[in-house]
Amino acid sequence: MSTLHVLSHSPFGNDRLSSCLRVIGANDALLLSGDAAYALQPGTAPFTTLQARSLKLFVLGEDAQARALEVPDWAKAIDYPAFVELSIHYDKVNSWL
């Protein structure tokens, strides 16, 4: 089975991203939403970590846009209809509340 992990907290001063990366499986994907999108801030530790891991990585487009974050080519910006489709494509959704 596969899991779509969803983060919404900033990766700075918060251990959700690191815990998620510790347990994320080979068939899983990660969606950054809300302040979790700040993980795509270039030149930061979360950015470097994500770039080095060849994950299936998605970001809510509106959250990247609102935060003036450029989406790198190793991540994919999605809208809500695509979020719905992703949640169907993966067997379960694990939101790190």
Add this chain to the structure above:
Amino acid sequence: MKFAIALFSAAHAPSSRRALLFAQAALAGGHEIVRLFFYQDGVYNASGSVVTPQDEQDLPKQWRNFVSEHQLDGVVCIAAALRRGVLNEEEAQRYQREAVAVGAPWELSGLGQLHDAVQDADRLICFGGA
């Protein structure tokens, strides 16, 4: 596809807005929402007592309209709601409180309704936190 959507954050949290947009996109995509379940601070989204500044998004109202329009099953966890003062008529009477914050289309019920929705749905999607 049948979705159960659970919301854990207050109406002013960005995750509550995301939950609504996800729910709208799910229905627009031809999917079914078997139940919306509001737990923890999510119960505030069902409150009719929230007054949002005019130039801001009124999420409790949008949820109310969304649930009414699509005749969805909107359940607010009763224990979480009591703890946070989001009472319906019946509970306000039971506990002799003056403020009634929640009414139709919302229903106050127990956590069994969350488990029931998980059993019924193909996917459980939770929104909360930040």
Add this chain to the structure above:
Amino acid sequence: MAKSLLIISRQAPWSGPNAREALDIVLAGGAFDLPIGLLFLDDGVFQLAAKQDAKALQQKDLSANLQALPMFGVEDLFVCGESAAARGLAPKGLSLEEAQVLAAQEITALIDRYDQVITL
């Protein structure tokens, strides 16, 4: 067959009602005889620290409820070994003896095994 649900509890017991409300989901599932698992992760492992004193903060004792889990039919209890070690908790000193200590890869497999997940 009933769908299985894994609750991942990540909050310390003294940070508001979060830990208790996560536990309430588990207890409700147990009461309905549903296949429920509970994993303590990150600060959630502090719920299992021994000799906590709820009275000092005028709180209800969460550990008493945790001890009752097997009685409520919830026997699939897990704790993240790395989270416990990082927080100075020895696996043997944890207050919930039934909980299996898991490494990261085992947690990946655990999440994989359940039908749905709630991480609080």
